[in-house]
Amino acid sequence: MNEQVGFALRGRNPDVLTCIANLSNDEVFTPPEFANRMLDTLAEAWSERNDGASIWADSSVRFLDPFTKSGVFLREIATRLIVGLREEIPDLQKRVDHILTKQIFGIGITRLTSLLARRSLYCSKHADGEHSVAKSFDASDGNIWFERIEHSWVGSSKWVSVTDKSGNTVKKFAEAKDGKCEFCGAPRALFDRESELENHAYAFIHTDDIKRRIAELFGDDMQFDVIIGNPPYQMTGGAGGTSDSSIYHLFVEQAMRLEPRYVSMVIPSRWMAGGRGMDEFRAEMLSCGKLAEIVDYPVSKDVFPNVEVKGGICYFLWDNEHSGSTNVTMIRGEEVVGPVARSLNEFDVFVRDPRGAEILRKVQQQAEPSIIEILTGDTPFGIATNFEDYRKAQSHADVELHLVKQGKRSVGYIERSTVKKNAHLIDLWKVLAPKAGSDGGQKIPDVVLGKPMIVAPNSICTQTFVAFWVETESEAKSLYSYYGTKFFRFLVSLRKITQDALRGTYAWAPMQQWDRIWTDDALYKKYGLTQAQIDYIEAVIKPMELGVIDGDD
Known part of the structure; x- marks a missing residue:
C-alpha cells in the first residue's frame, strides 16, 4: 500500500x-x-x-x-x-x-x-x-x-432607440440588467458578473x-x-x-x-x-x-x-x-x-408530527366550515406595510388605518374613498391578526401567532395584518377569545412552517358559533380529545395573555 x-x-x-x-x-x-x-x-x-x-x-x-x-x-x-x-x-x-x-x-x-x-x-x-x-x-x-x-436571462424590458445603417430609428435591446434567469430565477442585476466572480x-x-x-x-x-x-x-x-x-x-x-x-x-x-x-x-x-x-x-x-x-x-x-x-x-x-x-x-x-395528525382527523370528522370564510387574504385593503400617505388627525370622511410604525402599533387616517379593496368590510367589526408570528416551531412551547386586536367599524389595516370580520362587538369578542386558545393556535401551527401566517395557514381551524367566550376546556370537550392529546397540545403551545374579555359564558 x-x-x-x-x-x-x-x-x-x-x-x-x-x-x-x-x-x-x-x-x-x-x-x-x-x-x-x-x-x-x-x-x-x-x-x-x-x-x-x-x-x-x-x-x-x-x-x-x-x-x-x-x-x-x-x-x-x-x-x-x-x-x-x-x-x-x-x-x-x-x-x-x-x-x-x-x-x-x-x-x-x-x-x-x-x-x-x-x-x-x-x-x-x-x-x-x-x-x-x-x-x-x-x-x-x-x-x-x-x-x-452562464445564466439564461429573460424578461429584461429596457430598450433604447438607435439609428440603423439606413438612418432609420429602431429600438434595440440595451443589455439591461432587470431580467431573471429562466432556470433558477436569479436576478440579472446581481449575478450578471464578470468572469472572475462566481455567478452561481x-x-x-x-x-x-x-x-x-x-x-x-x-x-x-x-x-x-x-x-x-x-x-x-x-x-x-x-x-x-x-x-x-x-x-x-x-x-x-x-x-x-x-x-x-x-x-x-x-x-x-x-x-x-x-x-x-x-x-x-x-x-x-x-x-x-x-x-x-x-x-x-x-x-x-x-x-x-x-x-x-x-x-x-x-x-x-x-x-x-x-x-x-x-x-x-x-x-x-x-x-x-x-x-x-x-x-x-x-x-x-x-x-x-403524527400526534398532530390524529388530532386533526378528530376535528375534521365534524365537517365544519373553515374560519378562512371570514378571513381576508394578504394585503386586506390593498394598503402595503410601508404605506406613508396617511394623516394623524381624523376628518369626517376618514377611516382609521391600523398600521405598525417603527415596531409599534399605531393608528392613522385616510379618506374612505381611497379604499378600493374589500371596502364592504370597512363598517364591520374586525379582529386583526399580525401576518408575522413565531418562526415555525423553532422553539417549543410556541405561541405560533402574534397577539390580535379588536377594531370597531370604520376601520381598515395595512398589509402587516390579516383581518377576520363579524357583524357585532360581542361576536368579535367571541372570535378574539377563540384565537387566543391553545386549540386554535395548535391547528394553525400544523400548517405554519415559517414566520408568516397568511390566509391559507388558518384553513384547518373550524368556524365556531360566536355566541360565547371560548376556552380550551370547552374546545377539548367539543372535539372529544383524549387526555394524552390534550397534554400534547398543552405542552407544545404557549398561553396567550389576552386580558379580560367581557361576554356571556
Missing part, C-alpha cells in the same frame, strides 16, 4: 470538514456525522431491496453528488466502498482506483468547492497529481466536474435536458444508481429570507428525471406546508408514492449548529421501486418520534 492511499484511509482527528465555515445560509456544508446518517438510511434500504446485500460491496454501483461543496458525501462513500470491496478487489491501490474512477462522481457548485471536494476525495486538488490517492486519472479534474456556465449558475439545473447534460459531462453511457447530497437552498435577490427564490426543489426534480434507483437529499422542511412556488413540487412529493423515508428536524440547528433555516431541515430517501406509505421520523433535540408509517397525501400539506 503506497503512502498516499494509506493517508486516505487513516482516521481524521479532528476531521477538517467539521471545522470549515459555511459559504452562506443557503450553501451549507454538511457535517460528516449527518452525511453518514443519510448513508446509513440508504444502505438499509438497499439491503432490504437486495436480499440483505451490502451496497458497499457492489463494485457496479455509481454515485453522484451533483452539487458537491466540501466533498463529504463522496469521501464517506469512498471510505465505505474501500472496506466493502476488500474481498472482490484485494489490492488496495486497484480498489481505490476502481472506486474513484468508476463509481464516484460529483459536480462542483463553484470553482472553490470543486477544489475542496477534490482535496477531500483525492487528497489533492489535482486528481492526476503526484499526491493524489488515485493513480489512473489522466485529467486534473478527475470525476469532479466544474466549469463556469449551477450546471445541474441550468438545462432543460438533464440527461443530455450528464452525457456531456460524464459520457453517453452514464447511468447513476444513487444521487445524494445537499443542494443550494435559494437564490438571493428577492425581498430577503424566505421571500428569495427557492431553488432546492429544482435539484430534486432534475435528479428524479435521471431515473436513478435512489435519491437522497437534505433540504429545508418548509416544502411540506409552505414555501414560495412550492405547490406543484409539494403535490408531487406527497402523491408520488416513492418516498420511502423522511427524517425531519423542526429545529435546523439540530443539524447545522451555526445556521438557522426557517421551518427546519429534513432529509428524504426516494426509491424508484417504492410504492405506498413512508416511514417518517421527527427529531427535536433528544426527542425522537417514529419511524411511523404515514400516508403522505392524506392532506394537502404534510402534518409533520
Whole structure:
C-alpha cells in the first residue's frame, strides 16, 4: 500500500470538514456525522431491496453528488466502498482506483468547492497529481466536474432607440440588467458578473435536458444508481429570507428525471406546508408514492449548529421501486418520534408530527366550515406595510388605518374613498391578526401567532395584518377569545412552517358559533380529545395573555 492511499484511509482527528465555515445560509456544508446518517438510511434500504446485500460491496454501483461543496458525501462513500470491496478487489491501490474512477462522481457548485471536494476525495486538488490517492486519472479534474456556465436571462424590458445603417430609428435591446434567469430565477442585476466572480449558475439545473447534460459531462453511457447530497437552498435577490427564490426543489426534480434507483437529499422542511412556488413540487412529493423515508428536524440547528433555516431541515430517501406509505421520523433535540408509517397525501400539506395528525382527523370528522370564510387574504385593503400617505388627525370622511410604525402599533387616517379593496368590510367589526408570528416551531412551547386586536367599524389595516370580520362587538369578542386558545393556535401551527401566517395557514381551524367566550376546556370537550392529546397540545403551545374579555359564558 503506497503512502498516499494509506493517508486516505487513516482516521481524521479532528476531521477538517467539521471545522470549515459555511459559504452562506443557503450553501451549507454538511457535517460528516449527518452525511453518514443519510448513508446509513440508504444502505438499509438497499439491503432490504437486495436480499440483505451490502451496497458497499457492489463494485457496479455509481454515485453522484451533483452539487458537491466540501466533498463529504463522496469521501464517506469512498471510505465505505474501500472496506466493502476488500474481498472482490484485494489490492488496495486497484480498489481505490476502481472506486474513484468508476463509481464516484460529483459536480462542483463553484470553482472553490470543486477544489475542496477534490482535496477531500483525492487528497489533492489535482486528481492526476503526484499526491493524489488515485493513480489512473489522466485529467486534473478527475470525476469532479466544474466549469463556469452562464445564466439564461429573460424578461429584461429596457430598450433604447438607435439609428440603423439606413438612418432609420429602431429600438434595440440595451443589455439591461432587470431580467431573471429562466432556470433558477436569479436576478440579472446581481449575478450578471464578470468572469472572475462566481455567478452561481449551477450546471445541474441550468438545462432543460438533464440527461443530455450528464452525457456531456460524464459520457453517453452514464447511468447513476444513487444521487445524494445537499443542494443550494435559494437564490438571493428577492425581498430577503424566505421571500428569495427557492431553488432546492429544482435539484430534486432534475435528479428524479435521471431515473436513478435512489435519491437522497437534505433540504429545508418548509416544502411540506409552505414555501414560495412550492405547490406543484409539494403535490408531487406527497402523491408520488416513492418516498420511502423522511427524517425531519423542526429545529435546523439540530443539524447545522451555526445556521438557522426557517421551518427546519429534513432529509428524504426516494426509491424508484417504492410504492405506498413512508416511514417518517421527527427529531427535536433528544426527542425522537417514529419511524411511523404515514400516508403522505392524506392532506394537502404534510402534518409533520403524527400526534398532530390524529388530532386533526378528530376535528375534521365534524365537517365544519373553515374560519378562512371570514378571513381576508394578504394585503386586506390593498394598503402595503410601508404605506406613508396617511394623516394623524381624523376628518369626517376618514377611516382609521391600523398600521405598525417603527415596531409599534399605531393608528392613522385616510379618506374612505381611497379604499378600493374589500371596502364592504370597512363598517364591520374586525379582529386583526399580525401576518408575522413565531418562526415555525423553532422553539417549543410556541405561541405560533402574534397577539390580535379588536377594531370597531370604520376601520381598515395595512398589509402587516390579516383581518377576520363579524357583524357585532360581542361576536368579535367571541372570535378574539377563540384565537387566543391553545386549540386554535395548535391547528394553525400544523400548517405554519415559517414566520408568516397568511390566509391559507388558518384553513384547518373550524368556524365556531360566536355566541360565547371560548376556552380550551370547552374546545377539548367539543372535539372529544383524549387526555394524552390534550397534554400534547398543552405542552407544545404557549398561553396567550389576552386580558379580560367581557361576554356571556
